[in-house]
Amino acid sequence: MTITLPYIDRIWRSEGEVRLPVPMSPEEAFPRLDPLFQTPGTTYHIDDDTLTYKKRNPAAQDKLATFTRGTLRVAQHQDGTARLRFNVSSTALLLCFLAPLLFLALGQTMEAVNAWEKAAEAAAPDDKDKDKDKASPKPELHPLDQWLGAPEPEDPAKKKDEKKDEGKFDPIPAYVLAGLFLAIYLVGRVLEPWLLKRTLRAALTPSAGDSSASVAAEALPFAQPQAEAR
Amino acid sequence: MSGVQVGKRIIGADAPVTVGWENIGRVEGGPIKQFVFTWFQPAVLFGLIAFWYYAPNEWALASIGIAIGLGFKVLLLGLEWVNPRYRSWQLTWKEFATDVFYVGLGYTVLRMVDAYIGDGVMIEAIQNAFDWEKFAWFTGLPLLLQAILISMIFDFGQYWMHRGMHNWYPLWLTHAPHHYITQLNINKGAVGNPVELFLIGLGIGGFFDFLPRAFLIAGAIGMAVSTYQHINVRFNTPRWWRFIFNTVEHHSVHHSQDYEATRSNYSGTWIIWDRIFGTCVDGEAELLGMEGGRRMDIAETMHFPFTEGYKSIRAWLRRRLQLPAATNHQPEPAE
Numbered sequence: 001m002t003i004t005l006p007y008i009d010r011i012w013r014s015e016g017e018v019r020l021p022v023p024m025s026p027e028e029a030f031p032r033l034d035p036l037f038q039t040p041g042t043t044y045h046i047d048d049d050t051l052t053y054k055k056r057n058p059a060a061q062d063k064l065a066t067f068t069r070g071t072l073r074v075a076q077h078q079d080g081t082a083r084l085r086f087n088v089s090s091t092a093l094l095l096c097f098l099a100p101l102l103f104l105a106l107g108q109t110m111e112a113v114n115a116w117e118k119a120a121e122a123a124a125p126d127d128k129d130k131d132k133d134k135a136s137p138k139p140e141l142h143p144l145d146q147w148l149g150a151p152e153p154e155d156p157a158k159k160k161d162e163k164k165d166e167g168k169f170d171p172i173p174a175y176v177l178a179g180l181f182l183a184i185y186l187v188g189r190v191l192e193p194w195l196l197k198r199t200l201r202a203a204l205t206p207s208a209g210d211s212s213a214s215v216a217a218e219a220l221p222f223a224q225p226q227a228e229a230r
Numbered sequence: 231m232s233g234v235q236v237g238k239r240i241i242g243a244d245a246p247v248t249v250g251w252e253n254i255g256r257v258e259g260g261p262i263k264q265f266v267f268t269w270f271q272p273a274v275l276f277g278l279i280a281f282w283y284y285a286p287n288e289w290a291l292a293s294i295g296i297a298i299g300l301g302f303k304v305l306l307l308g309l310e311w312v313n314p315r316y317r318s319w320q321l322t323w324k325e326f327a328t329d330v331f332y333v334g335l336g337y338t339v340l341r342m343v344d345a346y347i348g349d350g351v352m353i354e355a356i357q358n359a360f361d362w363e364k365f366a367w368f369t370g371l372p373l374l375l376q377a378i379l380i381s382m383i384f385d386f387g388q389y390w391m392h393r394g395m396h397n398w399y400p401l402w403l404t405h406a407p408h409h410y411i412t413q414l415n416i417n418k419g420a421v422g423n424p425v426e427l428f429l430i431g432l433g434i435g436g437f438f439d440f441l442p443r444a445f446l447i448a449g450a451i452g453m454a455v456s457t458y459q460h461i462n463v464r465f466n467t468p469r470w471w472r473f474i475f476n477t478v479e480h481h482s483v484h485h486s487q488d489y490e491a492t493r494s495n496y497s498g499t500w501i502i503w504d505r506i507f508g509t510c511v512d513g514e515a516e517l518l519g520m521e522g523g524r525r526m527d528i529a530e531t532m533h534f535p536f537t538e539g540y541k542s543i544r545a546w547l548r549r550r551l552q553l554p555a556a557t558n559h560q561p562e563p564a565e
Contacts, residue, residue, distance in 0.1 A: 040524070057527050059412065059525055060322060060325050060412050060413055060525055061318055061322070061413075065322060066322075066324050092324045092327065092328075099334075106338040106339065107338075110338070110342065113342070139369045139370075140369075140370065141441075142370060142371060144372045145373045149284065150284065150373055150443070151284070151285070151287055151290075151443075153441050153442070154442075169342060169345065173337040173338065174334075174337070174338045177330075177334040180330060181330070181331075184326070184327050184330060187323065188323045188324075188327065192323055
């Protein structure tokens with residue numbers, strides 16, 4: 001099922017084209033791309049000039065790991081050159097776009113819990129703190145550490161008052177993560193289509209001999225012999 | 231595949247594993263690169279210990295420790311880029327985003343859960359129930375000794391929890407998703423089901439009283455050693471280091487696709503625990519994961535222990551109900 005939502009679908013969808021280095025028909029172009037689809041969990045079919053593919057949870061190093069479904073169409077341009085037009089979508093990009101909302105919600109939850117804890121603490125009798133206050137006399141450093149010049153430990157009694165206003169949870173990491181995911185999304189939205197174009201261009205460029213073997217190696221490094229691991 | 235005999239076990243019969251230090255890879259490049267990637271790890275470790283040992287009290291804060299930890303991770307990401315161990319472990323945008331999601335869960339959801347039912351809460355309850363004081367005499371020990379004790383005590387707990395996860399099926403169900411990772415990168419330590427991450431974080435250190443500075447030094451030791459467990463960087467790790475400390479070589483063996491190899495190298499920081507308890511296998515592996523390297527997505531990671539547990543219980547009940555009473559039922563082997 002393909003969801004079409006104009007403008008909004010740009011969040012997770014990428015469209016573009018790659019100029020074919022030499023004029024090719026779909027029958028010539030698609031076999032060159034074939035290694036990209038010979039990976040576990042991939043299904044695809046070719047209908048005339050259009051290849052439609054879908055990948056279910058591809059391997060980490062799969063060249064199309066981010067764009068897990070889409071179409072590739074070979075089209076002849078007016079200037080006589082051939083183009084490969086792609087229209088691909090990515091669940092990973094969509095989830096990454098939504099991730100800041102999750103972390104903002106977690107930050108808000110932490111603040112709510114802090115407020116709730118504070119209210120509960122204010123309502124409860126203050127026995128707990130009294131118990132804590134009488135414990136922990138000022139610790140002494142070992143003579144070896146004194147000789148080596150390590151700073152003396154602080155008196156724990158002094159430190160306690162400074163900490164009183166802090167809540168149980170610090171929501172800042174949650175907000176930082178929300179920002180981080182926004183940054184990761186923006187990087188991915190630009191980087192991944194660029195990498196896709198590079199992959200398609202490399203697959204379609206004829207090299208000395210036939211490129212299909214080298215494309216296969218590019219597509220899935222695990223396919224290479226594990227000489228280094230032995 | 232024939233494998234190599236290590237003690238009573240055959241390592242590498244199911245998937246390639248390099249056993250021993252003789253044939254593992256070395257840093258390739260000029261003398262400066264060789265120097266940097268040979269001495270980077272000890273220099274950072276001793277530098278951090280010296281920093282926390284002499285830092286003024288106003289600097290000796292957990293928040294500064296966290297900031298240093300984040301900066302260190304960014305630096306290590308750079309090293310992964312410059313000197314990767316394996317091309318097949320190269321960090322991609324999607325892998326990075328996925329890893330950060332798990333790191334994020336650790337900083338938020340797990341912290342909240344930990345505050346209510348974590349080891350601190352459990353230990354306080356035990357101490358209150360038995361009217362125990364903390365073992366306060368530890369604070370009189372030299373700082374570095376305290377730090378090493380904190381680190382080793384925590385790692386001892388982690389060792390046995392981790393070993394338990396590989397030997398008792400209910401615990402294994404929580405840990406299995408972490409073994410579906412197919413490559414090592416610095417944030418992969420955070421990848422796994424939250425139940426497992428909660429369990430592995432439990433420690434018994436709370437029974438002892440240490441100086442805060444000793445905790446910071448212990449944290450620095452943990453950071454400057456155990457972070458390398460999951461790193462895609464080729465180091466010429468010094469011999470003494472890999473004898474005492476866990477390394478990515480050890481941990482890659484633990485994550486290999488070879489079943490026997492996964493039942494080794496359980497410690498997080500001190501590989502010496504594995505040496506003492508006879509579970510250490512020196513070596514390295516590139517092919518990692520389960521089920522031939524099937525990647526597990528976030529959704530499956532979250533529900534795997536529960537759905538697999540449900541399936542196992544259902545299958546067990548079915549067998550029990552269908553088998554004649556006289557049949558000797560064999561329980562499922564522990565993973």
